[in-house]
Amino acid sequence: MPEQIDLLVRAGRVLTPAVLAGDEAAAAGFVAVRGDTIVAVGSESDADAWAAHAHRVVDVGTGCLTAGIVDAHIHPVGGIRMTRGVDLSGIQDLAAARAALAAEAAASDGWVLGWGLDPNAFGDAAPSAALFDGATGDRPAFVQLFDGHSAVASRAALAAAGITGAERFPDGSSVAIDAAGSPTGFLLELSAMALAQRVIPEQSFDERVEALGGILGGMAACGVTSGQMLDLFDDDAFELLDELERRGDLPLRLRISPMVAPGSTEADLEELLALQGRHGRRWHVAGIKLMIDGTIDNGTAWLFEPDALGESTDSLWLEPEEYAAAVRFFHARGIRTTTHAIGDKGIWFVAQTHADLAPNGTQHRIEHIETLPDEVLELIASSSVAASMQPTHCTHYTRADHTDNWSRRLGDERADRAWRIRDLRERGVIVALGSDWPIAPYDPRGTLAAATLRRPAGRPEVAPVQPAQALSAAAALDAHTAGWWRSVGEEGGALRAGLPADLTVFADDPLATDPDVFADSPVLLTVVGGEVVVDAVPAGAQR
Numbered sequence: 206m207p208e209q210i211d212l213l214v215r216a217g218r219v220l221t222p223a224v225l226a227g228d229e230a231a232a233a234g235f236v237a238v239r240g241d242t243i244v245a246v247g248s249e250s251d252a253d254a255w256a257a258h259a260h261r262v263v264d265v266g267t268g269c270l271t272a273g274i275v276d277a278h279i280h281p282v283g284g285i286r287m288t289r290g291v292d293l294s295g296i297q298d299l300a301a302a303r304a305a306l307a308a309e310a311a312a313s314d315g316w317v318l319g320w321g322l323d324p325n326a327f328g329d330a331a332p333s334a335a336l337f338d339g340a341t342g343d344r345p346a347f348v349q350l351f352d353g354h355s356a357v358a359s360r361a362a363l364a365a366a367g368i369t370g371a372e373r374f375p376d377g378s379s380v381a382i383d384a385a386g387s388p389t390g391f392l393l394e395l396s397a398m399a400l401a402q403r404v405i406p407e408q409s410f411d412e413r414v415e416a417l418g419g420i421l422g423g424m425a426a427c428g429v430t431s432g433q434m435l436d437l438f439d440d441d442a443f444e445l446l447d448e449l450e451r452r453g454d455l456p457l458r459l460r461i462s463p464m465v466a467p468g469s470t471e472a473d474l475e476e477l478l479a480l481q482g483r484h485g486r487r488w489h490v491a492g493i494k495l496m497i498d499g500t501i502d503n504g505t506a507w508l509f510e511p512d513a514l515g516e517s518t519d520s521l522w523l524e525p526e527e528y529a530a531a532v533r534f535f536h537a538r539g540i541r542t543t544t545h546a547i548g549d550k551g552i553w554f555v556a557q558t559h560a561d562l563a564p565n566g567t568q569h570r571i572e573h574i575e576t577l578p579d580e581v582l583e584l585i586a587s588s589s590v591a592a593s594m595q596p597t598h599c600t601h602y603t604r605a606d607h608t609d610n611w612s613r614r615l616g617d618e619r620a621d622r623a624w625r626i627r628d629l630r631e632r633g634v635i636v637a638l639g640s641d642w643p644i645a646p647y648d649p650r651g652t653l654a655a656a657t658l659r660r661p662a663g664r665p666e667v668a669p670v671q672p673a674q675a676l677s678a679a680a681a682l683d684a685h686t687a688g689w690w691r692s693v694g695e696e697g698g699a700l701r702a703g704l705p706a707d708l709t710v711f712a713d714d715p716l717a718t719d720p721d722v723f724a725d726s727p728v729l730l731t732v733v734g735g736e737v738v739v740d741a742v743p744a745g746a747q748r
Contacts (some may be wrong), residue, residue: 290318334390475544
């Protein structure tokens with residue numbers, strides 16, 4: 206027993222690896238921490254002896270102690286800009302969207318901004334500037350759709366940005382046009398959206414610092430101890446993080462994996478390579494993000510066969526072999542990559558690219574994997590590439606009866622292959638869970654519920670989507686903790702001596718509580734690197 210430890214957390218239930226594996230029942234116990242490392246995990250009978258050597262003891266009473274939750278896919282800095290204006294999430298028809306935009310216009314000056322709109326709100330019509338009719342007048346307006354890969358600009362916004370519809374891009378982005386060749390207002394993929402975004406007035410640096418602090422603080426309050434930020438689009442990202450740490454500290458660990466854009470040159474790859482290892486106290490640059498395709502909802506995914514509208518037939522990389530060359534560049538240098546791949550052909554191409562790599566111990570990953578044929582699943586399993594999945598994308602934006610936009614575009618056969626998380630895990634594929642915030646809510650309690658219910662938490666009237674793909678509660682928690690660490694080839698995410706001291710305490714046991722109930726379970730404690738960053742333990746329980 207060490208002479209001194211920094212922190213001892215006592216809990217009514219401790220979810221050790223043996224508990225998650227089903228080898229033991231959860232019981233009361235403790236975790237002891239020195240510095241940023243777990244030094245012991247023990248039973249309640251030994252807790253007093255260890256507590257006598259602790260600088261600080263936190264007793265969470267009947268609370269349930271788990272390894273720290275990790276969100277495998279987030280965009281906190283990009284989310285500052287993406288979530289400006291009115292939140293249109295959950296709106297299902299144009300009338301409600303217009304009413305919300307009209308209210309935002311009445312409450313603000315200048316540009317009218319919104320985000321999170323589900324394309325199902327447009328019914329059978331394509332998104333267009335008609336969204337703003339009768340709502341925003343002649344003011345410029347810009348609304349990002351829920352997937353973050355498309356947006357709708359008003360006619361005034363198109364004019365302000367000088368968008369004509371004749372634009373061409375070095376990737377699969379496009380400006381939708383009507384029969385006369387005029388832009389409709391629908392902007393598909395990042396390069397097209399950037400045309401309008403560059404003329405939207407920027408927030409001040411201080412406003413952005415405050416916004417980022419609120420985003421990361423909200424994640425920590427939900428029990429998230431680490432997140433992987435899969436972009437580096439904002440020029441001031443490092444300055445924002447440095448300023449937050451100057452003012453105090455980040456409330457979670459942040460791993461930043463900058464993105465390789467289609468059309469990147471070897472000089473561009475060298476620049477991203479040079480960023481590896483840059484760091485602050487709780488953030489660091491590690492790994493690379495790529496995108497092979499867009500989204501099914503926008504018709505920009507990469508499918509073996511066209512969707513119902515004749516779309517989703519191409520990669521975002523105009524020359525897909527350039528993508529493979531970029532992966533080989535980083536693999537040869539031991540840099541882990543993760544690739545956005547949504548359509549079945551895109552997933553196949555990414556899996557095949559990784560299967561062709563000479564093994565050198567570098568763990569790579571694929572993001573999303575939305576529609577997955579059996580033969581491509583087997584290729585993923587044989588290639589040893591990991592999978593990063595977002596259960597709430599399935600449960601929040603698709604429907605069991607296939608009446609949603611995603612399913613209608615794919616048709617029944619391909620829609621029935623939706624988010625095969627259980628199949629991937631049972632074939633031995635490393636699975637990590639995340640939210641892709643702000644595409645979906647970052648609260649891990651909702652993500653865990655979606656993974657086990659295959660429907661939104663608190664909505665028992667909603668039919669589950671492909672319920673055979675539901676994970677057990679233990680498998681879901683493992684994927685939201687240790688799964689991420691395995692997906693980046695590192696050790697962590699378990700209550701075991703020698704591992705990082707990232708801990709989450711819920712009021713209820715996620716393995717034994719009804720998922721609908723657990724989704725509202727209070728978070729009592731969040732510990733990052735041995736430091737308590739969120740303490741909501743009732744006063745009577747802490748000593």
